[in-house]
Amino acid sequence: MTRAIQQESALILSAMILGLVNHLYFNRFEPESADGPLLALTVQPLLLRRLRIYPQLINRHLSTFPLHPLAHVPGPRLYKVSKLWSVWICSTGAQHTVTKALHDKYGPFLRTGPNEVSIIHADGVKAVLGTGGFQKGRYYDPQEESKLACNHTLQTLRGEEHASRRKIWNRGLSSEAIQEYEYILAKRVSQLADRLQELSGQPVNLAQWVGYFTFDVMGDMAFGGGFELVRDAGDKEGFWTLIEDGMKTLSLLSHVPWSAPTLKRLPKGAEPFLKLKGFGEACARNRLERGSSVKDLWYHLMDEAGIEREKPSLSQVASDGVLTVVAGSDTTSTAISCFMWFVLSNPEIYHRVQAEVDSVYGEGDSTLDSSKHEELRFLIACLNETMRLQPPVPTNGRRRVPSGGATFIGGCFIPDETEIYVPPYSLHRNPANFSSGPDIYDPDRWFRQHSPEEVFNTAAFIPFSYGAANCVGKQFAWREMLMVTSTLLKRFTFRFPEDFKSEGWVDGLHDYFVISIGYPLLVEISSR
Numbered sequence: 001m002t003r004a005i006q007q008e009s010a011l012i013l014s015a016m017i018l019g020l021v022n023h024l025y026f027n028r029f030e031p032e033s034a035d036g037p038l039l040a041l042t043v044q045p046l047l048l049r050r051l052r053i054y055p056q057l058i059n060r061h062l063s064t065f066p067l068h069p070l071a072h073v074p075g076p077r078l079y080k081v082s083k084l085w086s087v088w089i090c091s092t093g094a095q096h097t098v099t100k101a102l103h104d105k106y107g108p109f110l111r112t113g114p115n116e117v118s119i120i121h122a123d124g125v126k127a128v129l130g131t132g133g134f135q136k137g138r139y140y141d142p143q144e145e146s147k148l149a150c151n152h153t154l155q156t157l158r159g160e161e162h163a164s165r166r167k168i169w170n171r172g173l174s175s176e177a178i179q180e181y182e183y184i185l186a187k188r189v190s191q192l193a194d195r196l197q198e199l200s201g202q203p204v205n206l207a208q209w210v211g212y213f214t215f216d217v218m219g220d221m222a223f224g225g226g227f228e229l230v231r232d233a234g235d236k237e238g239f240w241t242l243i244e245d246g247m248k249t250l251s252l253l254s255h256v257p258w259s260a261p262t263l264k265r266l267p268k269g270a271e272p273f274l275k276l277k278g279f280g281e282a283c284a285r286n287r288l289e290r291g292s293s294v295k296d297l298w299y300h301l302m303d304e305a306g307i308e309r310e311k312p313s314l315s316q317v318a319s320d321g322v323l324t325v326v327a328g329s330d331t332t333s334t335a336i337s338c339f340m341w342f343v344l345s346n347p348e349i350y351h352r353v354q355a356e357v358d359s360v361y362g363e364g365d366s367t368l369d370s371s372k373h374e375e376l377r378f379l380i381a382c383l384n385e386t387m388r389l390q391p392p393v394p395t396n397g398r399r400r401v402p403s404g405g406a407t408f409i410g411g412c413f414i415p416d417e418t419e420i421y422v423p424p425y426s427l428h429r430n431p432a433n434f435s436s437g438p439d440i441y442d443p444d445r446w447f448r449q450h451s452p453e454e455v456f457n458t459a460a461f462i463p464f465s466y467g468a469a470n471c472v473g474k475q476f477a478w479r480e481m482l483m484v485t486s487t488l489l490k491r492f493t494f495r496f497p498e499d500f501k502s503e504g505w506v507d508g509l510h511d512y513f514v515i516s517i518g519y520p521l522l523v524e525i526s527s528r
């Protein structure tokens with residue numbers, strides 16, 4: 001062996017040892033902040049540079065190491081090495097479609113990070129999200145930073161704390177409470193329809209108007225009113241952008257939760273969150289000063305009836321108010337806008353669903369009467385099919401396998417401390433769960449007698465998530481979606497303008513935890 005080869009072998013060996021030490025350390029002890037890794041990233045390359053070995057060499061031996069506990073889960077090499085790739089994909093808004101393409105290539109178990117697995121096997125739903133499943137993972141931690149917005153919202157609480165706060169939320173969104181909000185909803189639905197009537201005959205961005213509507217509804221629900229976007233025809237406070245920027249930053253940070261404490265020390269690192277928090281606090285102050293003539297959700301969350309032994313704090317409720325607006329407006333408006341896009345793109349379905357609304361709400365009936373909602377079976381199927389293909393929360397947050405909780409899911413070994421998730425967009429389009437034509441808009445699949453070759457597995461349909469932390473607003477969202485879509489279908493005829501390239505509209509749906517609609521949904525409206 002020449003001296004040069006001996007030297008090279010020694011250097012490679014030392015790099016491998018360093019790689020192994022890093023691997024063992026970071027695999028066991030995920031960093032709490034970016035400080036340690038940054039130090040390691042600075043010192044180790046310098047050290048190796050002196051030894052003439054470059055960090056790429058180490059990278060190869062870290063999370064792609066054949067003895068890594070997740071080595072058996074397939075996925076692209078870049079994902080195995082670092083979460084930074086996910087951050088980049090997420091910043092483009094294409095997380096849902098990229099994850100789907102990777103599942104198509106690698107199968108139902110996909111490694112999307114050094115310590116992260118995505119599952120679209122139907123067994124994953126109960127195992128990860130159901131009773132006996134896992135608690136929320138570190139993905140949610142950036143929201144918990146004390147200097148960041150939405151501190152301790154319902155969405156970031158775990159275990160007992162979550163269960164006791166969720167009890168109050170359940171009360172605020174129970175069937176009984178929703179009956180009281182019906183008045184708010186009906187008022188807002190007629191206001192939207194009246195405004196659209198004024199705009200008939202010209203191209204209108206329907207998605208924008210539906211967005212104004214859902215924001216107004218949530219403003220009424222969470223803070224006793226005050227947004228008035230439909231009335232004033234616009235995003236006058238700029239808080240739409242505020243919420244969108246906040247959500248985008250949050251979804252990026254969520255991929256690298258340990259970077260949040262370090263980033264927050266940088267001057268602009270946490271700005272969108274702080275703005276969002278300021279917005280929530282201002283709305284909360286307004287609600288307190290103004291009071292409310294109706295029992296809104298705030299009434300329940302603040303426990304104004306005095307049912308709880310310990311009254312929730314104002315800051316807690318202000319944070320939950322922001323959560324309501326974020327969780328309840330973009331989601332519902334995405335579902336409604338996508339529904340309109342799907343039915344307008346499928347004229348036969350459009351005519352059938354309109355005919356159903358006409359038959360359920362006959363002469364003299366009001367579409368604001370929700371007691372007939374159960375009769376709208378085809379409309380419900382169309383909305384379900386919409387949320388199957390375009391779930392408003394397409395990727396979902398991560399859960400964490402606890403220490404000592406290693407398990408098998410759908411035959412795949414999932415080691416402890418893994419961040420694991422079940423992304424609805426890919427789950428719903430997996431042919432093992434829905435086929436034939438998993439990517440085809442086919443509302444009839446919700447009705448018809450299924451042949452033995454057909455797969456229709458509703459256990460793998462989770463637009464509202466599943467288990468103890470599923471969507472608490474599901475029942476309200478259904479009431480809202482059915483009331484507004486039946487009203488619009490009954491009152492108007494919609495069509496895409498001649499020169500509108502409607503096929504590409506879905507390409508503008510960006511996944512920033514909730515969907516953000518990038519392109520205008522242009523329609524021409526005429527009264528019927």
Ligand code: HEM
Nearest residue numbers: 154155327328331332335392393397464465469471473477
């Ligand atoms: C079509 C409309 C909606 C969809 C598809 C939807 C979907 C979801 C999903 C997937 C989650 C779980 C997120 C996670 O795991 O981190 C969730 C949670 C939640 N949603 Fe909704 N949502 C909708 C409407 C609403 C509405 C109208 C409200 C409020 C009135 C609401 C309030 C919430 C809250 C507070 C949570 C957190 C629940 C918890 O952590 O216990 N959502 N939603």
